[in-house]
Amino acid sequence: MFNAKIPKLSQTHIHLNNEICGASPDDLGPIGGGLNYTQTIEPNTSAIRNLNDLLDALTQAKSGDTLYIHPRAQIDCTERVFIEDLILEIPEGVTLASNRGQNGSPGGMVFSDTFQTKPLISPKGPNVRITGLRLRGPNAKPCLEHHTRSFAEGRGHDYYYKFPTSDGIITEHGHLQVDNCELAGWSRAAIFLRKGTGHHIHHNFIHHNQYNGLGYGVSHDVAESRITHNLFNYNRHSIAGTGRAGSEYEACHNIELGHSLSHCFDMHGGRDRKDNTTIAGSKLNVHHNTFYCPKTAVVIRGIPTKSAEIHHNWFHQSPTQLSIRTDGNTTITNNVYGHTNPQFLSQTVLPT
Numbered sequence: 001m002f003n004a005k006i007p008k009l010s011q012t013h014i015h016l017n018n019e020i021c022g023a024s025p026d027d028l029g030p031i032g033g034g035l036n037y038t039q040t041i042e043p044n045t046s047a048i049r050n051l052n053d054l055l056d057a058l059t060q061a062k063s064g065d066t067l068y069i070h071p072r073a074q075i076d077c078t079e080r081v082f083i084e085d086l087i088l089e090i091p092e093g094v095t096l097a098s099n100r101g102q103n104g105s106p107g108g109m110v111f112s113d114t115f116q117t118k119p120l121i122s123p124k125g126p127n128v129r130i131t132g133l134r135l136r137g138p139n140a141k142p143c144l145e146h147h148t149r150s151f152a153e154g155r156g157h158d159y160y161y162k163f164p165t166s167d168g169i170i171t172e173h174g175h176l177q178v179d180n181c182e183l184a185g186w187s188r189a190a191i192f193l194r195k196g197t198g199h200h201i202h203h204n205f206i207h208h209n210q211y212n213g214l215g216y217g218v219s220h221d222v223a224e225s226r227i228t229h230n231l232f233n234y235n236r237h238s239i240a241g242t243g244r245a246g247s248e249y250e251a252c253h254n255i256e257l258g259h260s261l262s263h264c265f266d267m268h269g270g271r272d273r274k275d276n277t278t279i280a281g282s283k284l285n286v287h288h289n290t291f292y293c294p295k296t297a298v299v300i301r302g303i304p305t306k307s308a309e310i311h312h313n314w315f316h317q318s319p320t321q322l323s324i325r326t327d328g329n330t331t332i333t334n335n336v337y338g339h340t341n342p343q344f345l346s347q348t349v350l351p352t
Contacts, residue, residue, distance in 0.1 A: 054075060091124055093127045115166060118170075120135065160213060174196035193220045193225055225249045239264070240266040318338045323337065
């Protein structure tokens with residue numbers, strides 16, 4: 001599951017009707033990061049190899065510092081998370097880095113095998129960067145039987161939440177940057193943007209966050225982000241939001257690979273929150289993504305307060321399949337549908 005090889009991708013975007021649709025790499029490197037990523041950080045201090053040294057470094061770090069995890073380090077937080085509810089707290093303006101992709105390195109790893117890891121990492125101020133690392137969580141399974149026992153058999157939410165869930169990164173501060181990382185095995189969310197604006201999640205491989213009922217790659221509450229040039233696979237929803245006013249994102253030049261437990265990009269609505277509204281976030285802009293996955297690509301479960309725009313994506317589903325669901329205030333234009341016989345449509349064709 002972890003340290004999964006990024007598949008070789010041939011054609012990720014397409015030219016039709018003088019338009020370019022689908023995901024393209026940029027000058028920072030390949031979609032998903034790794035080999036040939038250009039923003040890898042060189043260490044300027046001694047590399048951190050164990051948990052005690054990491055905790056000491058976090059305690060002493062000041063804004064502008066970079067803490068560098070040794071490329072071969074595997075820092076196990078399991079026992080202290082279980083016993084002490086340990087959270088790795090990163091001070092404002094500090095970068096936590098390793099060297100994923102450099103000379104083929106997978107990057108240093110930080111992990112927890114404790115099911116109730118809530119979370120493993122938490123920025124304590126704005127402008128934190130997490131780059132070049134592998135962050136491994138305790139549960140990469142969909143746990144379909146547990147979901148069935150909880151809901152199809154009528155035991156309910158109390159039973160469902162008796163099994164603890166985990167988060168990789170949670171922030172309540174703005175301008176978090178997570179780039180060139182591999183994040184997998186987080187049963188609630190690999191990255192949970194609880195609050196803040198200006199977040200940028202880019203050039204990561206985010207996969208196997210698929211616990212049924214939760215299972216998010218990047219999740220938002222009242223937060224705003226740009227999510228760009230990531231590879232997604234084996235998530236329940238690769239991108240999600242609670243849909244409360246102020247929950248918004250731009251998602252572009254991402255690739256959804258072959259498997260998703262449910263629809264890929266999501267925004268909840270009022271019926272999910274049971275708050276007697278139809279609000280599904282503030283604004284969404286979903287463009288220039290490639291969806292190989294056969295599941296529905298984008299679902300907006302209500303009405304955004306500002307707008308939603310879905311354009312210049314390449315949906316490998318045919319035009320007669322349901323690629324997008326929305327309740328309103330959404331513009332859907334200039335997308336390509338189908339793989340073997342792709343068709344450019346200025347408006348989405350939905351099945352009747």
